[in-house]
Amino acid sequence: MSESPAQGAASEAEPLLRIEGMTKDFPGNRALDDVSLDVHSGEIVAVVGHNGSGKSTLVKILAGVYQDDGGTVELASTDGEETELHIIHQDLGLAKELTGIENLGITRYHGREALAPYNRAREQEHAERLIRRFGEPFDLNVPIARLAPAQRAIIGIARALDGWKHSRNVLILDEPTEALHASEVQVLFDAVRTLAAEGAGIIFISHRLDEVLDLADRVVILRDGKCVADEDRATLDHDRLVSYVTGVPIGEAETGEPFRGDLQEVVLRVEQLAGEALEGIDLTIHGGEVVGVAGVLGSGREALPAMLFGSIDATAETYELQGKPYRNRSEAESIRRGIAFVPGDRAHLGSVRPMNARENVTLPELGSLTTKLGAISISRERRHAAELVERYDVKPPRPEQTFAQFSGGNQQKIVFAKWLRNDPALLLLEEPTQGVDIGAKRAIYDAVDMAAAGGAGVLVCSSEAKELVRLCNRVLVLRDGKVVATLEGERLNETELVKQGYGLGVEVTK
């Protein structure tokens, strides 16, 4: 990659960042093919595309993680200072064991700074100032593993904005809203708009097309590594954008109709479940039923599936699985009893990154792939993995590729395939379509419908109201660790979910 900063101050017409002809090859796979892209001062450019279309590869080349195989990157300069690129990666790049203050300070503690005495009060004050622009303060003295995903996202973003010498830099946000609830997304967007108004150029990568249309001034669409469109927001609408991303004509790429089958025997009955962030939760899920859990961040929504699975300590007066008492103390026992849990943090909790896709999908249950002599039949495992990869539309369809080498959304599909392949009795899903494109979303919705149709009870925790309405028979709304409403039938709609989640003008149902 050649970097050639322009001379003198960048004129208004000159882009802060100009990428031309960017190309990147992985063995047997061209991830980027002659991609060009400009970002001007004050402009918010969204980059969208299906899973594996090349978005993260582009960001990683800009970050210097990957070496490109052709193309140029030019950065303008302002008052002799070259435009800086500040990147917030999907995984935020934070150290979970360190506190918020330590994470916020980490990038400043190198070179001479590292030798200066640590001034705790100054660091605290600095960290608090950094997160203040994102709304309500939170505890910056605990390891960030204990913070909510949105609070971690805020730390990652605040850190990227620290210490800018001038405002005409480029900020790249790679799927920053995945862990955020609607109100938090608006806080982030306000901060991004302010930065753009101050002269920054923004690249915003997201699968959430409504958010793209809300925030962007211009949208660049990648498909299979190529730039297929670069359009002003003004000329785009949702349907047109979906059509660009999927490559199928307008109207044909929607997320399908919900499946509503007959309810069967009770699969899960829990009374007075309590622990970490929840208390007094009563929950019954029948076979064939999809029960949703909604609630704003901090409502306890995130803890529920992990508690039911036995990953987080919990107590309950009654816990019955398929009519038999169960003590949800261990994940291994939960798996044996037919519970499958697809966690939100799939990259770390849901997979073994150095293994290939085949080994990952078959990991939880190898019994059916084992020969009479007790060895794993690799040919059987290969056939089975190939089927799953096809069924869940994993791209590229190569079961032998290392898990870490798949794009984020395709990793998600592999984890999903892994848990659904054994027909679980109870399927616990946390943010099931986080980071997946609209095509894969449909495949995942179909898979949930199929699991329910096959008799599984399904619990879906999601921050997307639209998703809950599409998938669920019934949705429990949590606030402050308690169920405040149960919505079904006519009352199960997006407006009601948001109202109940925030307690806006509604009476609390006990």
Ligand SMILES: Nc1ncnc2c1ncn2[C@@H]1O[C@H](COP(=O)(O)OP(=O)(O)OP(=O)(O)O)[C@@H](O)[C@H]1O
């Ligand atoms: N380290 C790697 N080795 C081999 N192939 C890779 C590697 N990283 C990415 N790829 C491939 O390059 C292509 C582009 O992947 P990339 O991660 O850029 O997609 P993406 O658009 O960011 O997808 P997602 O929306 O799922 O995050 C994919 O086919 C992916 O499998």
